[in-house]
């Protein structure tokens with residue numbers, strides 16, 4: 001599929017916003033959905049809707065086949081070794097909470113250290129604070145430099161035999177920084193720590209190979225990689241998942257229940273209590289097909305070119321400062337403009353049909369680190385093009401003229 005044709009695959013991009021063609025630059029919050037994904041979900045409800053795993057009639061068997069077929073697509077997409085390692089959750093947030101409340105409670109005791117970084121999303125900070133308050137563990141934070149990068153030497157100096165888990169973002173949603181997660185994983189394993197990678201922003205932009213990374217857990221959300229909301233994935237090494245207690249109790253996660261004892265189901269169902277988001281799983285599978293049709297390397301290359309173009313043009317605007325200039329970045333540009341509050345900018349840009357986010361992006365420590373209340377963030381998807389970038393630049397200049 002050619003990138004010039006991709007835009008046509010997204011019905012919503014034909015919308016006018018305030019009388020102008022929509023320029024959607026907030027894929028970091030949630031991506032738009034291609035017709036292929038919308039149709040897959042529609043087809044499930046029209047032609048395959050039944051509960052999964054338990055029906056002995058054809059409709060339920062076909063629904064189960066579609067849902068479990070999506071799990072196999074996720075396995076292949078991440079290059080996991082088994083579908084037993086692919087747990088469907090609501091999204092990245094639930095994936096991280098699941099690890100904290102099962103592996104964490106089972107394996108951590110007072111004084112143990114969980115290492116995170118200064119650029120983490122709140123969903124990779126608060127679950128560990130909850131565990132700290134429950135168990136007395138210690139949170140260790142790796143600082144970031146003025147470019148929004150982690151220094152491997154700083155990181156290594158904070159590792160010790162007390163470090164039991166390293167939980168870090170693969171690509172920052174607030175800065176765009178792509179962390180050297182493979183090297184970080186190797187160093188963590190040397191001190192005996194497990195590694196969880198938050199892949200929410202990375203998966204939409206690049207190929208992820210969990211066996212090559214050798215991470216112990218990997219989390220992402222379907223809605224950021226052209227799939228529906230309400231479904232995400234926790235990848236975990238089989239042996240780790242096998243040893244972990246269930247996250248929630250209920251139907252489907254059991255083999256047998258008596259009032260005295262319950263025998264839990266096998267992986268991954270042990271972690272999937274209750275009726276799952278069947279349509280969401282099927283939609284995620286269709287989103288993976290969509291991305292693979294384009295080619296993950298092609299997506300990365302195309303978006304990197306657009307990122308470079310946007311960065312160069314933004315840097316020419318007087319009074320504009322980009323927050324996060326890591327040498328290795330993905331399709332996220334955060335910036336501030338001297339004398340203008342981000343919310344005012346984004347509100348005016350909306351009048352021009354430009355959708356950008358003005359927020360702390362659920363990364364308040366990053367805002368504190370750079371001493372800004374918020375940033376304006378433009379985040380890219382496969383449907384963005386140079387025309388979008390030109391409209392963004394023009395709208396920013398117009399808003400500055402009005403506000404300054």
Ligand SMILES: Cc1ncc(COP(=O)(O)O)c(CN[C@@H](CS)C(=O)O)c1O
Nearest residue numbers: 028029091092093121173200221361362
């Ligand atoms: C790095 C990272 N980690 C976790 C999450 C949470 O994903 P959920 O699907 O909401 O569970 C997000 C979602 N960031 C959105 C909402 S704040 C953004 O606008 O940047 C993320 O970017």
